[in-house]
Amino acid sequence: MTEGRGRRVAEIVGAVARQALADRGASRIALLDDGAPEAELAARLLAAALGAERVVRVTAEDGEVESVLHLAPHADAGRVRDEARRLRARLVDDALAAHPANKTALLLGGELPPEPLLPLGDLWASEVAELAGGWSAPPEVRRIAALAGGIEALDAALRRWADGRDAAALASLPAEAAEAVARALASGRASRLHPRIVPKIGTRTLGVDLFE
């Protein structure tokens, strides 16, 4: 069952990535790689479409950021690692930076990542789990998923809200989850009005036709 979906997703992500590189005159993708299932899946899809040599997986380890932690004394090491990857990705020559976040994380995670390409941005976390065997999201989004009764329940409500334009869909979640979702959606709404490149896979897509 997943094979057909996986093949089609790969075709679309690959085609849009190729087009994005051609449009910008860049020759490779610098993919922020935090080791999560999304990064693995994105790297696999992009390498299949572009060739592994055109996908630079940008990492940052704990030991590498220790010396700069003093620059952001109130931030935890995880955030500093994220920003270190971001900086490194921007410094890769002749490359387009890409962030592998899934659609659930993008919708509920506040400000969109600034990277211009979000190759998995139209796949819900539960769809990533089906393709990659797992999913990831910032801690607050994981907490909301737990409140909702699991990622499938959360994604189902979000899908009805987004694709079905059903404002009442979120009310089907437990009250605490619904309130958390509403807060999370509001926190990133302004950011989502400014599109990144999100390969259109689903019915409504960030940056294409999912505007609130």
Add this chain to the structure above:
Amino acid sequence: MSGPASVLRLRVEQLAPAFGDVEANVARIAAAQADAARDGVQLVVTPELSLTGYDLRDRVHALAAPEADAPHPSLAAGPDVVVGTIERDAAFVPFNAALHLRGGRVLHRHRKVYLPTYGMFDEGRWFGRGDRARTYDAGGGWRLGLLVCEDLWHPSLAYLLAAGGAHLVIVQAAAVGRGSWAGGEGGGRFASWPAWEHLARAAAVAYGIYVVVANRVGTEGPCVFGGGSFVAGPGGEIVARADDLAEDRLTVELSLDAVAGARRPYAHARDDDPRLVHRELARLLGDGG
């Protein structure tokens, strides 16, 4: 169109137009015409805006060609061809237009009536709206009608073409593949396809006509055009379907005998009453009747 009376050999050229490059697209379609001539094809059908690309925004004005009887001399050789282009009228309003060219001259033009301006679409911002749906004689006994993409989603236009005697309705499309996760068992196709096929097959079986949907492929920005062009026969059956996503060619032989055969068991076309429709629409619109 030359060839045996009542049989029309038609080819859908499912291609990925070069974005904004009319010269390259004309050359590509001219080459397709040459291939078609060798293969005995009488009519080549290309997708919506096949000469220009789709999401052109402000470039629409630069690419709009003045309305002309023979706008593309390079397409004068070979069989008839239906191209998608931007043409502007004397008031400099650009239209999303389908042109049936014969010997490079316009046999018929249809300007897209329904310009989708919702969701991911913004056509109403860039194009003027067509104001008619007419049929025309294409020779060999065939009467044709042209529609462009969203026009098919308004069944009144297919009805008007059927009422005008069409045997074949050609629909150019630039339909993005949507809902690939939910598309059919396992998501191997697009969730948007069943609706297209229902619309075309419903028109085909209701009016006893062929409906040809010529969709494009290729990528523009974040959107991948889905391909999957198809031909619905006058009994409502899918006669042929092209690949999804990849460039492809569909070559089919359409027969007026098949049209007649599809209409023989039923009397829908014979019994249809445009005067009733006219009268009731006039009443709904407050125009009396």
